[in-house]
Amino acid sequence: xxxxxxxxxxxxxxxxxxxxxxxxxxxxxxxxxxxxxxxxxxxxxxxxxxxxxxxxxxxxxxxxxxxxxxxxxxxxxxxxxxxxxxxxxxxxxxxxxxxxxxxxxxxxxxxxxxxxxxxxxxxx
Numbered sequence: 001x002x003x004x005x006x007x008x009x010x011x012x013x014x015x016x017x018x019x020x021x022x023x024x025x026x027x028x029x030x031x032x033x034x035x036x037x038x039x040x041x042x043x044x045x046x047x048x049x050x051x052x053x054x055x056x057x058x059x060x061x062x063x064x065x066x067x068x069x070x071x072x073x074x075x076x077x078x079x080x081x082x083x084x085x086x087x088x089x090x091x092x093x094x095x096x097x098x099x100x101x102x103x104x105x106x107x108x109x110x111x112x113x114x115x116x117x118x119x120x121x122x123x124x
Contacts, residue, residue: 035080038064040108042115043072044096052120056097059108080111096120 038059044052051072058065064078080091090107096118097103103120 036111038062038076038078038080039112040074040076040094040115041113042074042118044068044074044118044120045072047119047121052098054098055103055120058095058097060093060095062092 040059042057044055044057046052051068051070053068053070053072055068055072055074056065057068057074057076059076059078062078062080064076066074066076068074076094090109091111092108094106094108094115095102096105098120104118106115106118
């Protein structure tokens with residue numbers, strides 16, 4: 001009877017370990033499984049240094065996006081895809097669209113950054 005209880009106990013421990021490992025891989029709860037945290041902040045201004053509201057800001061490959069507020073600020077948040085971690089100097093491209101037209105594109109070289117202002121100059 002004692003051996004049966006020990007075997008059952010080991011079986012339960014093994015099952016618990018398999019479930020934890022399976023959940024970790026499938027759920028991608030750790031940073032190393034799913035990639036790095038993305039936190040890109042910045043501001044969009046016009047030629048007179050006036051903030052521009054309503055500009056759509058989107059990471060091309062990762063797909064995360066935000067829209068600039070009344071002060072021209074944006075904050076793109078998310079988790080980087082694992083595939084994007086092993087690559088070139090530019091991890092992705094941050095695209096800026098106004099009135100459904102791309103007005104700027106900035107290469108992203110790190111996932112967490114306060115980016116310099118993006119100046120949009122409208123041509124007459």
